[in-house]
Amino acid sequence: MPNKIVIAITGASGSIYPKLLIEKLLTIPQQWDELSVVMSNNAKEVWQTELDNTSYLNYPVQFYDKHNFQAPFASGSARYNIMIVAPCSMGTLGRIANGISDDVITRAADVVLKERRKLILLARETPYNLIHIRNMEAVTLAGGIICPATPSFYSKPTTIEEVAATVTDRVLDLAGLDITSYRWNTQS
Numbered sequence: 001m002p003n004k005i006v007i008a009i010t011g012a013s014g015s016i017y018p019k020l021l022i023e024k025l026l027t028i029p030q031q032w033d034e035l036s037v038v039m040s041n042n043a044k045e046v047w048q049t050e051l052d053n054t055s056y057l058n059y060p061v062q063f064y065d066k067h068n069f070q071a072p073f074a075s076g077s078a079r080y081n082i083m084i085v086a087p088c089s090m091g092t093l094g095r096i097a098n099g100i101s102d103d104v105i106t107r108a109a110d111v112v113l114k115e116r117r118k119l120i121l122l123a124r125e126t127p128y129n130l131i132h133i134r135n136m137e138a139v140t141l142a143g144g145i146i147c148p149a150t151p152s153f154y155s156k157p158t159t160i161e162e163v164a165a166t167v168t169d170r171v172l173d174l175a176g177l178d179i180t181s182y183r184w185n186t187q188s
Helices: 016-026 041-051 090-097 104-114 130-141 160-174
Strands: 003-009 032-039 062-065 082-088 118-123
Touching: 003 016, 003 104, 016 032, 016 041, 016 082, 016 160, 032 041, 032 104, 082 090, 082 104, 082 160, 090 104, 090 118, 090 130, 104 118, 118 130, 118 160
Parallel strands: 003 032, 003 082, 032 062, 082 118
Antiparallel strands: none
C-alpha cells in the first residue's frame, strides 16, 4: 500500500528543509498516494524571509490551513502513515509532547502517535534546554522520532542545498522511503 504523507512546516528557521523534502517526494510519486502540507503562519513568514519567495504556493500538493480540523490527517481513519514536521519548532515539540492539540499540526501528530504510525520531528533549535530535552524524551517514549537538523559532511557537499539534503535524505530514510542518497562507505 503506498504511503499517505503529511508534511507540517512550523516557524523555526530552516525553510530549506521542507522545500527539499517536498521536491524530493515529488520525484518519487510511486511511493505515495497522498501528499499533504500544512504550514503555520510563522512558517510562511520564515519561508519568505529565508528563501525570498512564496514558492510553497506552487507545489502540486494539497495544502491545508492549520485551523482546518476537517483535514483528512486529523483523523486516524484517513490512515496517513507518515508525518514529518520540518522544521519543528520547540513550541510545536512541546505541544506534541504534552498532547496539546491546538491546531491541525499538533492534532495530526497526536493521531499519528495514537495510531502507532511514523512521526518524525526535524528539531531545529540550538542549544537545547532541559525542557526541550524532556519534551524530546516524551515524544520518543510515545513512539516518535526526533531527528535534529544536523547535517553530515561525508558526501563532501559543496552547496547549501547539498548540505541541507544530507538532513532531508536522512528524514526520508527514517520514513522508510526508497531514495537515492549518499551511503557511507559505498559507491554511489
